[in-house]
Amino acid sequence: MKQSDNYSQQSKIERLNQHCVCVTLDWPTVELQLLQLLGDDADNALSNSIMRQFFSNVAVFVPDSDLNQMLAIVQAIESTAALPDYQRQVLSWAPASAKYNPGQAGAFMGFDFHLSKDGPRLIEINTNAGGAFLNSILARAQSKCCGGQVHGAWTENFDEAVIAQFISEWRVQRGSGQPEIIAIIDDVPTEQHLYPEFILAQQLLSTYGINTVILSPSDLRYEAGGLYTGNQRIDMVYNRLVDFGLETPEHDALRSAWLEGGVVITPNPHTHAMFADKRNLAVMSDQQLLMDWGLSPGHAELLQNGIPHTVRVTACDEESLWQHRRQWFFKPVAGHGSKGVYRGSKLTKSTFARILEGDYVAQAFVPPSERMVMVDGERKMLKVDVRLYTYGGSLILAAARLYQGQTTNLRTPGGGFAPILTQNN
Numbered sequence: 001m002k003q004s005d006n007y008s009q010q011s012k013i014e015r016l017n018q019h020c021v022c023v024t025l026d027w028p029t030v031e032l033q034l035l036q037l038l039g040d041d042a043d044n045a046l047s048n049s050i051m052r053q054f055f056s057n058v059a060v061f062v063p064d065s066d067l068n069q070m071l072a073i074v075q076a077i078e079s080t081a082a083l084p085d086y087q088r089q090v091l092s093w094a095p096a097s098a099k100y101n102p103g104q105a106g107a108f109m110g111f112d113f114h115l116s117k118d119g120p121r122l123i124e125i126n127t128n129a130g131g132a133f134l135n136s137i138l139a140r141a142q143s144k145c146c147g148g149q150v151h152g153a154w155t156e157n158f159d160e161a162v163i164a165q166f167i168s169e170w171r172v173q174r175g176s177g178q179p180e181i182i183a184i185i186d187d188v189p190t191e192q193h194l195y196p197e198f199i200l201a202q203q204l205l206s207t208y209g210i211n212t213v214i215l216s217p218s219d220l221r222y223e224a225g226g227l228y229t230g231n232q233r234i235d236m237v238y239n240r241l242v243d244f245g246l247e248t249p250e251h252d253a254l255r256s257a258w259l260e261g262g263v264v265i266t267p268n269p270h271t272h273a274m275f276a277d278k279r280n281l282a283v284m285s286d287q288q289l290l291m292d293w294g295l296s297p298g299h300a301e302l303l304q305n306g307i308p309h310t311v312r313v314t315a316c317d318e319e320s321l322w323q324h325r326r327q328w329f330f331k332p333v334a335g336h337g338s339k340g341v342y343r344g345s346k347l348t349k350s351t352f353a354r355i356l357e358g359d360y361v362a363q364a365f366v367p368p369s370e371r372m373v374m375v376d377g378e379r380k381m382l383k384v385d386v387r388l389y390t391y392g393g394s395l396i397l398a399a400a401r402l403y404q405g406q407t408t409n410l411r412t413p414g415g416g417f418a419p420i421l422t423q424n425n
Contacts, residue, residue, distance in 0.1 A: 018370065021374045029141035054417055056402045080299070090277060094277065102173040106275070107238065110389055120386070124331075134197050135419070164391075179236035182211070183234045183236070185220075220257075226257070235263065245273075246269055282310045313330065318356060334359070371400075386401075403415045
């Protein structure tokens with residue numbers, strides 16, 4: 001595509017996002033699918049007002065060129081993670097549990113982007129990215145709108161792609177076959193905001209002949225080289241915990257099983273250390289360092305342009321960071337779910353002092369794009385970020401999140417998950 005054509009498409013997409021208020025979500029279809037998939041849990045889920053806040057009524061338009069650029073950035077990061085010098089650097093600040101590496105790629109990698117006028121910018125990487133199962137239902141319940149459409153592969157191939165990644169994760173460590181029992185693990189799972197998604201994952205895996213249970217770490221014990229719940233031995237864990245290194249005492253059984261090879265875990269501490277520790281972004285955005293380590297100039301340039309400049313927060317930089325705080329977004333290195341993050345322009349001196357005492361990175365602030373929605377008959381602009389769900393650098397699904405305020409929260413009226421509609425002309 002010529003550069004002038006690309007600018008023209010970008011302008012068209014921007015106009016659609018700012019003015020189109022077409023309702024594309026077919027909610028009756030969503031309800032029907034949830035009724036079929038959630039089974040006995042459907043009534044509780046569908047009667048819960050929070051469930052409706054998961055899904056926005058509108059779609060987000062994204063040009064194919066931006067989608068391709070985002071995927072290219074993901075693949076450049078995958079190449080970076082394979083460099084020995086990069087691995088040594090990021091493991092130097094990782095927990096001890098991350099040193100063990102059975103070789104898995106990590107199921108459901110999530111790469112979050114803001115769509116800037118200069119192209120997509122990666123703001124965060126997640127190794128237990130939530131929402132994929134909900135977004136697959138959402139993508140299947142959309143009307144075409146203003147010439148945009150959901151990529152067919154995201155709806156037609158999602159189930160097979162999910163099963164393929166879990167079997168691949170198993171075979172990397174076990175050699176052949178597939179797990180008989182998978183446990184979806186999170187702390188008090190029934191109280192998690194995305195608990196309905198755990199049930200969707202359970203149903204899909206069970207449909208393909210893999211017995212799947214949803215458990216809390218307190219349900220587990222490690223003995224005789226195996227991880228058990230009751231008398232049932234667990235072959236594989238789909239890990240949704242935010243204790244990324246399995247370091248807390250409550251996770252001792254899981255940690256022991258992981259370190260001694262008694263269970264296959266995905267995503268695991270090593271995968272998180274390679275990709276999702278926020279300190280890694282400071283390395284990934286350093287073009288010269290990456291080339292010195294052997295990354296191709298093309299990939300290094302792609303990451304320098306595609307990842308906002310990121311630095312470790314240290315007391316040595318206190319004066320400069322405070323003086324230029326409006327240019328930065330501050331994030332805890334081990335944070336999750338947007339907890340503990342601060343927009344520099346809203347910082348107080350006391351909060352900044354706590355940041356200096358903690359373990360933080362500062363990332364150059366890239367404002368998110370916006371999407372017009374109708375809320376109670378009134379037009380309202382919401383912020384947008386785009387998440388790519390990938391496995392080994394291959395795209396499984398792309399989706400957006402619409403929100404208000406500083407960070408995504410899935411509680412904004414009119415917001416929530418939104419499907420991506422692409423246009424290629």
